[in-house]
Amino acid sequence: MLKGCGLVSVRLLTWSGINLGDPRRVIVIAVKTSAGGVKDKGVDYYINNYPEDRISRWLIEAVKFPSVLEHVAFTFLIEGISRVTSHQLVRHRLASYTQESQRYSAAEKGYVLPESVRKLGFEERFKEVVDAAYRVYDEMINAGIPYEDARYILPQAVATRVLMTVNLRELIHIACLRLSPLAQWEIREVVNEMVKETSRVIPELPKVIEEGCKRGI
Numbered sequence: 001m002l003k004g005c006g007l008v009s010v011r012l013l014t015w016s017g018i019n020l021g022d023p024r025r026v027i028v029i030a031v032k033t034s035a036g037g038v039k040d041k042g043v044d045y046y047i048n049n050y051p052e053d054r055i056s057r058w059l060i061e062a063v064k065f066p067s068v069l070e071h072v073a074f075t076f077l078i079e080g081i082s083r084v085t086s087h088q089l090v091r092h093r094l095a096s097y098t099q100e101s102q103r104y105s106a107a108e109k110g111y112v113l114p115e116s117v118r119k120l121g122f123e124e125r126f127k128e129v130v131d132a133a134y135r136v137y138d139e140m141i142n143a144g145i146p147y148e149d150a151r152y153i154l155p156q157a158v159a160t161r162v163l164m165t166v167n168l169r170e171l172i173h174i175a176c177l178r179l180s181p182l183a184q185w186e187i188r189e190v191v192n193e194m195v196k197e198t199s200r201v202i203p204e205l206p207k208v209i210e211e212g213c214k215r216g217i
Helices: 023-035 037-041 043-049 052-064 066-071 083-089 115-119 123-142 147-153 168-178 185-199 205-214
Strands: 002-004 009-015 073-082 095-099 111-113 159-167
Touching: 009 185, 023 037, 023 043, 023 052, 023 066, 037 043, 052 066, 052 205, 066 159, 066 168, 073 083, 073 111, 073 168, 073 185, 083 159, 083 185, 111 115, 111 123, 115 123, 123 147, 159 168, 168 185, 168 205, 185 205
Parallel strands: 002 111
Antiparallel strands: 009 073, 073 159, 095 159
């Protein structure tokens, strides 16, 4: 199975505040805990009655006090990415990761083909080399070589999946770095999909990211 450009899959599985129905209220509660509002009005006011327009305003304002953004975390299932990109992703250490193991299970028969390889006429040669690596991999497994040793022959193009949990402050930081034109195309695609998924529950996220990047979060 060939996986090429544009086939990254990112799914938001859960987030902090899901029982409140709105992760933004967790951030408001953090802000109001600091400012004394929870002491004065009680937390239930901010859970049930705090006005929507003020939630949006405080979400943008919260970028000035980025520690409050750390109270909301998101868990994503990321599929169809290369090991090249998973290695880049896990460099962001203020997040938690569980990656599909090549030590305990057979490698998925899929790989990522960069568009530049296709455009410059190397697609067939690329596929030949990767397919040959998979054939030898299968032969080694069938001969009794452990997964953990047979995997050494696999290329970095091999497809993988990652479960990732990250708080909002770090997600903003990642977006500032990885949505830049200087970042590689595949991780830009991954982070762009993460932002799209998160925007379903935090519609203001693009504006929050813009403000966060200006402030160097």
